Amino acid sequence: MQQTTIEMDEAADILKLLGDKTRLIMLKLMDEQTCCVCEFVEIFQSSQPAISQHIRKLKDLGLVKEERKGQWIFYSIHRKSTYYAFIKPILDQLPDQDGKLKELEEKGTRISCC
Template identity: 30%
Template sequence: MNINDIFKALGDENRLRIINLLSKGKLCVCDIEAILMMTQSNVSRHLNKLKNVGIISSEKKSQWVYYSIDNNFVNKHKMLYEYLINSFNNIPQFITDNENFEKYKNREQSCKNPSKSNYLPY
């Protein structure tokens, strides 16, 4: 994991927004897509970039792939990770994303039970 590549990956607001969400726990693509109101292809592209540099990892369960912050990244770059998480708490877009995350996780509907659109009504 090259530090230059890590900072390139962190240089995109959408990837930072994804890291913010994943700091709260494991999520699948459809969860991230719904919370951030992004397309599946856009979310997948950003997840691949973050995974390729070692910031996140994935775990396949049945037909879903769940993403989370890679523990090796946190251990190796503890100060950077803490800086990111603390910074997210002061940025309006990230605060809104956190609120949307809370609304989304309290819904009965998910990608496993998609009775309606997963997008949150704002």
């Protein structure tokens, strides 16, 4: 992992984004797997517009990338982002969130939009 120095304003913006529990969990999940908005809607029991706003904020800083598969868009951590080396040690300290995706699988709602 490449170590780069970031500006204090950039660090503050990133930490502000990570200060939201939903976005923090989303990043942790996307660091392990690719996820669809519909999965986040189910996990967080939140509206699609609210989830899309969280993703937009993460994308605006370049922390998340998207991949289109047919009509659906899947999101994952952008490992080549300038800021990935900054957030990776934080994500590594967080508890595993895979159980949230396993719950969706058990309910039959994992990637329910596809």
